[in-house]
Amino acid sequence: MAATGPGLTPMLVVRDVAASSAWYVELFGFASGHGGDEFEMLLGVDGGLELMLHHREFEAHPGMTDPEGGTPGRGVLFYFRTEDAQAVFDRARTMGADLLDELHLNPNARAIEFTLRDPDGYPISVSQRTSSRS
Structure with missing residues (x-):
């Protein structure tokens, strides 16, 4: 194993x-x-x-803190991998999600991605890896 x-x-x-x-x-x-x-x-x-x-x-979870005491996700950005960033972006827009940017190519990460906030204000990025090295 x-x-x-x-x-x-x-x-x-x-x-x-x-x-x-x-x-x-x-x-x-x-x-x-x-x-x-x-x-x-x-x-x-x-x-x-x-x-x-x-x-x-x-x-039951003493390491957690109440997000009302500060900005949710402060200092943390959650990345969700997907095989189809366009489809997730379209669903987010249809849902009326709080989009922080548009779908774009991030050449440093070699990924197609966008960022939005969830209902509690946590920032999340949705990322689809590409094979491009440029």
Whole structure:
């Protein structure tokens, strides 16, 4: 069996778990892996855990802080990989999402990407890798 390195699954503190879950499901096509008003596990098309959502009342997680105490995601930008950035961008626009920029080529990352805010104000970038080196 091949050894694997550590994985990373972000957990976001949100005001409304069900609403945030529905937003991410609509935008990325994730599936609910838990559901409920306090906690959600969002699964990718391969069934892997992509994102967790937790209601802001989070006594069980002492390392988390209330986003009302500051700007959500301050100092953090979440990157979501996709195979079709245009389709996700079109869904985001249709959803009326808070788009921070337009779909564009980032030559440094060699990716087609755009950035938006989720319902709680977290900044997220959607990125599709390209083979271009220019």
